[in-house]
Amino acid sequence: MTKKPMTDSSNHLDKIKKSLSRRNRAEKRFRWYGRMAVFVGLAAVMVLFTDIISKGHGAFRITYVELQVTYDQDMIGVENLTDPAQLALGDWEALSKAALRNEFGDVSGRRDKRKLYGLISSGAGYDLKDRLLANPLLLGETENVWILADDDIDTYYKSWLDGEPYAARMSAKQIQWIDELHAQGKIRLQFNSNLFTRGDSREPEQAGIRGAVMGSLLVLILTLMLSFPIGVSAAIYLEEFAPRNRWTDFIEVNINNLAAVPSIIFGLLGLAIFINFFHVPRSVPIVGGLVLTLMTLPTIIITSRAAIKSVPPSIREAAMGMGASKSQVVLHHVLPLSLPGMLTGAIIGMAQALGESAPLLMIGMVAFIVDIPAGFSDPATVLPVQIFLWADSPERAFIEKTSAAIMVLLSFLIVMNTVAVWLRKRLERRW
Amino acid sequence: MTQAAPVTKKKPVSKTTPKPMQNLEITDHQATVGKCFADNAKMTMRNVNVFYDDKQAIHDVSIDIAKNEVIAMIGPSGCGKSTFLRSLNRMNDTVDICRVEGQICMDGEDLYSPKLDVVELRARVGMVFQKPNPFPKSIYENVAYGPKIHGLADTRVDLDEIVENSLRKASLWEEVKERLHQAGTGLSGGQQQRLCIARAIAVSPEVILMDEPCSALDPIATARIEELIEELSQNFTIAIVTHSMQQAARVSHRTAYxxxxxxxEVNPTEQVFTMPEHQLTEAYITGRFG
Incomplete structure (x- = not known):
């Protein structure tokens, strides 16, 4: 070695330099692989979002037609607006029909009349009733009202505005009427508040996601109330108190297994146990919450255990060295320090539960429910199931509705995940 | 305070020393040399064995710790000194596989008797750890924690007084009195360790165990802690495990090897560092292994 140090060391350097350039190339390649992976992921998300938004943005506006309505007492057949029996029997549709005949005077014949009445939503009469009840002085008066158009008209008018009219379900007469209305400025797009204030409906123009959102909310509240305390308690017990033996190993393996069980199995379990055995009514948020609790429990237990594990042992030793009892160590030190991690896990579990539809199909939350649920025992459906229902509906106008509901669901998920990240960043402590 | 002579270069290792380790083998029946026992013993340990599963970490240790003395435990890494220290306030209970045999008493009371409440024991035997480990709470909360859980303070004023006194005894008061409600983790390493000492003495323990309290600190912070140990030894019995022989020489009355x-070997510190009785002790303090 000592005989020719010069050549040796320069040889050495040459070798290092050669390997260095090779290593640098490998490094660069590696970085590009990463970038490409990120790009593919982002591109997929972009395609998904563009597709959904391009299909769904139309649903946030809907076609209204302006008509002159006379609230004729004889036509409705109601004298006393405070009598519910009379109100129920009133012929409210007569109001909108009369207004249409009034607008297009030259319509005769059953067929044409049906086409004419088809211009506006079949629920228009009830909208006029609500309007009258809100302001009883209108009885006998005449006013111009913007009335919700039928879904076929809505689809046609939107596509016509875009330059590619879709007229498959329109008659020539109807197209002509729309042209007339448009020329007079009596047809226009308005913000679709129905989408956010109404429950489901067979008529696309009257359908909204309020019922599904409320259903999701109720189910999630119940899921959180059940799964968070149970999951955290289980995690604390397993992590801090349980002896390490074959039993706890067995439990750990099973919890990890449960996290990977397909969610529809939990639905079947819920059907068999909660509905068939305990006779919980089907289709209600109670049973939905119970099933989703089973599904999110493993997630919450696993993330909570990880959060507890990440509390440094030195903190536990310090507390124990001070003479704190086991539960004082846990409650005063371990729990506060691991709570951010637990909350993050809970939010991620909740986001998972919010996006879940399969187990809910099994327990009857897939029913067509018009009323907006007000409590845990009202029949309800949830957002993802509503999306499933609408996607399955034949009416063309439900396409954009489906995408709009997906957008609402996605924005809830994005908000929840952002909160999770924010919480983690915010509450993270250093020691 | 005991002033030991610098010891590391007392006997330079020369090539003529005949294979030191060969002579230094220890047998199972070897007795501890020196003065293990004290007349005014605070803690008495007799024939203590500690096992981790099948592995024996402590073999048949018998020693007394006298009232208000500072006893240093030294020895090479893995010699069991920390394990022994942690068995004195039953911190080893938290290790599932750890088993302690023999008798450990404080004021004649068996610490491992099933009747003894470990919570009470730890209030009487405080501990300071190797790495400063203040709670991620305010300085005030750190010191007040012990008195709170043991119910030592009846009023807020009492508690304030305990906190101030403890911080003063740990010579930290002047540095932190303006920011008692800021995080204890924001202090420097040396201050954190003094905070941990303040936290330990806030419950007025009878014995304080220190497990290499200065190994994570710089020389200046170490010097302050050592001064502190000297002051504390007037009121407390202190057992300190240390890697630094100089530290043992500076702060302790007796040294156990x-x-x-x-x-x-257990002997007065001065004797251990000047005239060790046992060959192994001599080998260690002269730097032949460690």
Missing amino acids: FHLGRLI
């Missing part, structure tokens, strides 16, 4: 789980 551990080797491979056995207590080799």
Whole structure:
């Protein structure tokens, strides 16, 4: 070695330099692989979002037609607006029909009349009733009202505005009427508040996601109330108190297994146990919450255990060295320090539960429910199931509705995940 | 305070020393040399064995800790001195596989008797750890924690007084009195360790165990802790494990030398560092291994 140090060391350097350039190339390649992976992921998300938004943005506006309505007492057949029996029997549709005949005077014949009445939503009469009840002085008066158009008209008018009219379900007469209305400025797009204030409906123009959102909310509240305390308690017990033996190993393996069980199995379990055995009514948020609790429990237990594990042992030793009892160590030190991690896990579990539809199909939350649920025992459906229902509906106008509901669901998920990240960043402590 | 002479270069190792380790083998029946026992013993340990599963970490250790003395435990890494220290306030209970045999008493009371409440024991035997480990709470909360859980303070004023006194005894008060409600983790390493000492003495323990309290600190912070130990020794009995022989020489009254789980020698610190009785002790303090 000592005989020719010069050549040796320069040889050495040459070798290092050669390997260095090779290593640098490998490094660069590696970085590009990463970038490409990120790009593919982002591109997929972009395609998904563009597709959904391009299909769904139309649903946030809907076609209204302006008509002159006379609230004729004889036509409705109601004298006393405070009598519910009379109100129920009133012929409210007569109001909108009369207004249409009034607008297009030259319509005769059953067929044409049906086409004419088809211009506006079949629920228009009830909208006029609500309007009258809100302001009883209108009885006998005449006013111009913007009335919700039928879904076929809505689809046609939107596509016509875009330059590619879709007229498959329109008659020539109807197209002509729309042209007339448009020329007079009596047809226009308005913000679709129905989408956010109404429950489901067979008529696309009257359908909204309020019922599904409320259903999701109720189910999630119940899921959180059940799964968070149970999951955290289980995690604390397993992590801090349980002896390490074959039993706890067995439990750990099973919890990890449960996290990977397909969610529809939990639905079947819920059907068999909660509905068939305990006779919980089907289709209600109670049973939905119970099933989703089973599904999110493993997630919450696993993330909570990880959060507890990440509390440094030195903190536990310090507390124990001070003479704190086991539960004082846990409650005063371990729990506060691991709570951010637990909350993050809970939010991620909740986001998972919010996006879940399969187990809910099994327990009857897939029913067509018009009323907006007000409590845990009202029949309800949830957002993802509503999306499933609408996607399955034949009416063309439900396409954009489906995408709009997906957008609402996605924005809830994005908000929840952002909160999770924010919480983690915010509450993270250093020691 | 005991002033030991610098010891590391007392006997330079020369090539003529005949294979030191060969002569230094220890047998199972070796007795501890020196003065293990004290007349005014605070804690008495007799024939203590500690096992981790099948592995024996401490072999048959018998020693007394006298009232208000500072006893240093030294020895090479893995010699069991920390394990022994942690068995004095039953911190080893938290290790599932750890088993302690023999008798450990404080004021004649068996610490391992099933009747003894470990919570009470730890209030009487405080501990300071190797790495400063203040709670991620305010300085005030750190010191007040012990008194709170043991119910030592009846009023807020009492508690304030305990906190101030403890911080003063730990010579930290002047530095932190303006920011009692800021995070204890924001202090420097040396301050954090003094905070941990303040936290330990806030419950007025009778014995304080220190497990290499200065190993994570710089020389200046170490010097302050050592001064502190000297002051505390007026009121408390202190057992300190240390890697630094100089530290043992500076702060302790008696020194115990551990080797491979056995207590080799216990003697007044001055004697250990000037005239060790046992060959192993001599080998260690002269730097032949460690």
